[in-house]
Amino acid sequence: MIKTLLIANRGEIARRIIRTCQAGGIRTVAVFSDPDTDAPHVREADFAVNLPGASPTDTYLRADLIVEAALKAGADAVHPGYGFLSENAGFARKVQEAGLTWVGPEPDAIEAMGSKVAAKKRMAAAGVPTLPELDPETVTEFPVLIKASAGGGGRGMRIVREKAEFADALASARREAESAFGDPTVFCEPLLEHARHVEVQILADTHGTVWALGERECSIQRRHQKIVEESPSPAVTDDIRKRLFAAATAAAESIGYVGAGTVEFMLKGEDFHFLEVNTRLQVEHPVTELVHGVDLVEWQLRIAEGAKLPTQTPEPNGHAIEVRLYAEDPDRDWRPASGTLHRFHVPGDIRLDSGVEDGAEISVHYDPMLAKVIAHAPTRAAAIRKLATALESARIHGLVTNRRLLVDILRHDAFLNGDTHTGFLAEHEFARTVDPQPFALAAALANAATRRVGHLPLGWRNVRSQRPKAKFLVGETEIEVEYDPKQATPDVVALDLDGVRTPFHVARYGDLVEVDSPRGSVSLRIVPRFPEPETGLAPGATVAPMPGTVVRVGVQQGDQVEAGAELLVLEAMKMEHRVLATSAGTVTELLVEKAQQVNAGDVLAVVAEKSGDEQ
Incomplete structure (x- = not known):
């Protein structure tokens, strides 16, 4: 039996796991970086161990420090949550080698699915429908999708429609993949336009039973990251569902899968193709829990203890929809926002999985998701109404968010009709702001x-x-x-x-x-009636829009640049942000270099604008 569980994660998912452990009488150990010292998940755990530092590389991605923390705190098991080291076979092995119970699939299964290139070959051999893989070095047909082999969540992913854009997109995808997953390997696939992203929740024990626990549709995405998820999918018929479940079960059995996982597919019409297996709990797992009346975290723990699944899969009941509430600025191309969240309250008969509360400091070091807001109702229409009303009534003060976009999606006729696909946001216009x-x-x-x-x-x-x-x-x-x-x-x-x-x-x-x-x-x-005089910036000065790390410098002092040219690239909140020249001119000052940390407002470069005659 698991007595004390270390949670190798932070924020919302750490709190989610703690809730199940408290209900089941399992003590918990939190780990935390320096910025997370006062985070809710740290206070709610029975014990907590500091991982000195701020960046994920120095803290939540340090397998050695986390195993050491588990042993120090007397834990006998480790739950990885999602993200960070949750799909790292090496970490799973370190946990097991230390004599601790790993709450997840066996390292060999993680490894088998860790490389998307190898995973596709394995799934094809198991009879699961797959898309052809394209070698990035020999791609000639467009549009294509570049994908990171070692990860997901939209990191290292780029859509390329023209050959002229391919080289830059490939380099950018490799940089982001290296930063997010420690592996720059990418591959390409043909881009399926107007397809749906549909996934199947699987749960497997060590005794040979595999559940295909319903499907989720996660088609509405921005920057290849899901923002609206629901179960069941409005597009999946009984026949498609039967074939999806069979393919997901075959995928799990082909690698001897144990625990909770997700098999993802692209669905177009009646046909679907394998995307990947996420060998962990998914962000969107609450919609499955609400529809099927199960606690997936509880089952993860029970399976790790050797329990058997019932032979009968729980029947679905009603419809559930989840939205991801992010701190980001719609007026600045959805740039992640950081700072103090003064007030955070979402009313109504909803489920709120959140890593924040009133007064929380949103750090630049981590994903800007504030919460998952989930509604369950007997019908899809009722769930939509309940969720939209809760979001509209929420009090979220101190940071701009994507709330208006989420409400507008839920109220949109195409969404109400179930007419969704991965290009939904590109196809439909949404107002970003209201009349102030x-x-x-x-x-x-x-x-x-x-x-x-x-x-x-x-x-x-x-x-x-x-x-x-x-x-x-x-x-x-x-x-x-x-x-x-x-x-x-x-x-x-x-x-x-x-x-x-x-x-x-x-x-x-x-x-x-x-x-x-x-x-x-x-x-x-x-605006004060008598503002203090401010020190002006030099003409042509370009400042950092947010704190971050310089991952690429594209110019040198003395270079001639055109308006819109890329000066450098910052990484913040797990995303790359291009800093562009606002006007044509000469780079007279370049004040940063690669790997340098910068603060919001720091001057990065100065571009002396061309005179009227020169332009």
Whole structure:
């Protein structure tokens, strides 16, 4: 029996595993990096061991330190969660060699699926439908998809439609694969347009029983990362489901799989092709748990202890949908956001798997996912309504997120009709922001109500020639509103907009004002009436948009560049971000080099703009 479990992970999945362990009477050991010292998963575990450092390379990817932590804390088992070392056969072996129970498949099975190139060959031999593999060195037909052989989650993946784009995309994919998985190997496949991403949850014990526990559709993706997942798939018929389950079971049996895993496929029409086997728990596992009434983490632990699965697979019940809520800025090409999350509350009859809470600091070192919000209902339509309403009613203050996009997807006619595919976001237009004017007006009125002289709001005049004004920043855009302070209320302001009375809820955190309403949410910064003088940047200075590491420098001092040319590439929050020249000119200063750490606002380079005649 497992008595004390070390969780080799952080954030949401660490808390998820802790919940199951607490219910089952298993003590838990958390590991944590320096930025995660006060993280919820650290407080909720029975014991915690520090992994000194900040970056994943120095902490959560250090197999030796994690095994040492398990032994030091008296753990007798290790659960890897997902990401980090969860699909690292070498780590699994280290755990077993230390006399600890590994909660996952055998290292040989992990290794067999660890290389997607080798995995495809093995699956083809087992009779599982596969797409042809293309050698990156000899690709001539486009479009193609470049994929990292050693990992997933969209890392090291690029779509290439033209031959001229291929070399740069290949180099970028290899860099990202090396950074994320320690292996730069990539391969190519023909790109299936308008196909669906459908996967089958498998659960296998050591006694020969394999469950195919329903399918999930994960087609709506951005940057090849899933953001909406549901079960069952609206496109899978009974016949397709039967064939999918047979293929997934054959895949598991061909490698002697044990534990929880996922077999992923691309589905187009009636045909499907193997993508990969994820030899771990998936991020989207909650939708399967809700539909089938099982605790997959509990079964992982029981199987690791030698338990048998019942011969009968649990029957599905209803429909479940999950969305991934990320801290990212839609106005800056969905750039990951970091900083203080002042308020985090999602109401309603939903499941919330989150690694954050009020006051959390979102670090630049890790994935920017704040939470998974999941709804379950008897029908797909009811689950959609429940989930969209919960997101619209949420209070998420301090960081911009992808919430509006998620709500708009859930309300979109094509999604409601089940007409989804991996190109869904490219095919449909979604507004990134709402009109900030009424939100700014509500903020001005609420602020006036909090600043009173006696019973009168500050700014009130018995006789006045003009109404008071207030200025705010929405992102980098300044807006000004006029208001009547007699209309003010402290935290809730009702505005009549085109004959429709709408409530606006206002919260303040220093100069940050967060305004929520049924029309959406807006973050504003108060522009002071008498701002302090600022030191200006040199003309042509390019600054770091976020903290990160320089992974590539594409220019040298003295180079002539055109507007939009790549100056360098930063890596932050597990993603690459290209820094481009805003104008044509000469690189007069280059202030960084490869592998250098930079902070947000640091000057990276200076491009002296060409004169009008030169341009």
